[in-house]
Amino acid sequence: MYRVVTLAEYYKDKYQITIRDLNQPLLVSNPKKTDLRRGQRDPARLIPELSFLTGLTDEMRANFGLMKDVGNFTRVTPQKRFESMMKFSQRFRSICQANAEFEPWGLKLADVPIQFKGRTLGAEKIVLGGETCDYALHEADWSRGMRNKKFISAPVLNKWLVIYPRNVEGEVREFVSNILRVGPGNGFRIGEPKFFPINDDRPGSFINEIGLRSPMGPDLMMFCMPRQKADVYSAIKKEVCVSKPCASQVVCGKAYRVKGLSVATKVMIQMCAKLGGEPWGVQIPLKDAMVVGFDSWHDSSQKKGVGGFVASLNQNFTSYYSTAVFHTRNEEITTCMEACFVKALRAYQGKNGSVPKKIFFYRDGVGSGDIAYVKNTELKAIQQVVQKIDPAIQVCFTVVSKRINTRILAVNGQGTVSPTSYNIIEDATNFKASIHQRLSYKLCHLYYNWQGTVRVPAPCQYAHKIAFIVGESIHREPSEALAERLWYL
Incomplete structure (x- = not known):
């Protein structure tokens, strides 16, 4: 027979632990994405008296010696x-x-x-403006090789502004001066911005300033937050991505306080990409092709799903059409994906004069048990669009999975590889497996938030990024005016 007991009674009966403070508030931990997948819907309620902090603080992470010692335990060698x-x-x-x-x-x-x-697969040649750079295969990092080398293309940024709390003005101005220093080396001409201090870092203060400065028509707005505050970030992004669409860059205190040029360089690259620039590329032998990425995220406030859709618009796969749509059921994903696909094809046709002849669709966020469903619904919807627009278009549909149990230990390697699974469920291109492998590998070099390779093709990573920011911060569909910019980096 069941009976209702208090948490204090439960811990006393189950673990012989006496809760000393019966008036303490509970800590509530809402289920994460992994918890939701296994059916856990209710939050976990923790007693502070029995809880301990876990993880590493920012100070700990900044301690090189400590992190090296921690790595000796967390990074297990293949032999062990x-x-x-x-x-x-x-x-x-x-x-x-x-x-x-x-x-x-x-x-x-x-x-x-x-x-x-x-x-x-060997190291790819990183293509820049009129030249290339190499990188060490075991490092997969070309940040050094790109120093003082021109981007493939870069806009001219003269009309931009910086909004920040008044009490951090010195740090902000120093950080902006570093951005102005590193931009010209990569061919990104950046003019002096206008600075607008505000009295505090509350959401309302930033929103009011956006309302005052938006009529100036800036090409980019930079916001400097002394602390990482989700409510402030969300308020800013809603304004500049929905209400008053404009390219934006939010920088937290732990970033703009870093001495040197490394962080300024990363922010400068993001700014360039958000304005339609192409920082780097790889050699793409395919012609008249489009790559597409789709991923989904659970919106924490609206109890809905968010589908992130990203499709390339040029031959080098360095320019994209991006959008995010909400859905409540799996059935709606198909409808949303179909609508996004039509918009992407129109955008591609507008840029190139014709639709692509080959489309490589990468679908992320699919469990092994859902592949048959995806093939019978999502793939079929994509094929129906192709039949209406141009039946000659060849489609390759690949399911990308990171959450797999397989681990690969190279005999002569130094680490354990957590591989990514690629399951081609439809291929009208009739390409050899080696060509698909090489294309996917090349695409892993084209994510502009990181001067190195990522675990999934760039369109998937971009789709994840836009779905995440919409589901976690904006909670609304972004303005179509930003669709051809990587505004969410």
Whole structure:
């Protein structure tokens, strides 16, 4: 028979723990995305008296020696991981009861992990304005190689402004001067901005200043926040992405206080990309092709899903059409995706004079159990659009998955690789697997928030980024005026 008990009674009966302060407030932890996937809808309620802080503070992360020591425990070498798996296998096979469970199914745990041959793709040539740069394959970082080399294309930024609390003016002006220093080296001409101090960092103060300065018609607004505050960030982004659309750059205190030029360079690259520039590229042999990325995110305030849709608009896959749409059920994803796809094709046609001949669609955020559903609904919807616009368009539809159990340990490597799974569920291009692999690999170099490779093709990463910012901060569909800019970086 069930009975209702208090948390104090529960901990006393279950764990023999006496709660001393019965008036303390509870800590409420809402379910994360992973919790929701496994069916956990209710929040977890924690007693402060029994709780401890976990993770690392910003001060700890800034301590190089500490992080190096932590890495010795968190980054397990392939040899140690291999030894751990072998011990588990031996222990498992020594238990008769475990083997008895396997026998009726005709299963047996292998003595050693599976070994197979793989191909190693070499480092890509990073294409810049009239030249290229190389990078070390084991580092996959070309930030040094890009120093003082021109971007593929960069706008001229003369009309921009900076809004910031008055008490951090010195730090903000120093940071902006660093941006002005690094821009010309990459061919990004940046004029002196107009500075507008406000009295505090409350959301209303920033919103009022946006209302006052928007009529000036700036090409970009920069906002400097002394602290990372979700309500302030959300308020700013709603104004500049929905109500008064304009390219924007939000910089937190821990970023603009960093001495040197590294952070200023990263922010400068983001500003260039948000204004339609192309910081770098890779060699793309395909012609008349489009790459598409789609990912979804759960909106924390509206209890809806957000679908992020991103499609390339040029031959180099460095310019994109981006949008995000809300949906409440899985069935609505198909309708939203279809509408976004039509808009993207129109945008591509407007830029190039014709629709693409080949489309490579990367669908992220799909569990292994949903692949059949995606094939029967989303893929079919994409094919129907193609049939209406131009039946000659060849579509390749690939499901991208990061959450897989496979781990790959290179025999001569230094680390354990967490691979990404690519499942091609439809391919009208008839390309060899090696070509699809190479294309996906190239696309992993084109994410402008990071001068290095990312785990998924850039269109997927961009789709995730726009879905995340809309679902976590804006909670509304962004203005169509920003659709051909990477405003969400």
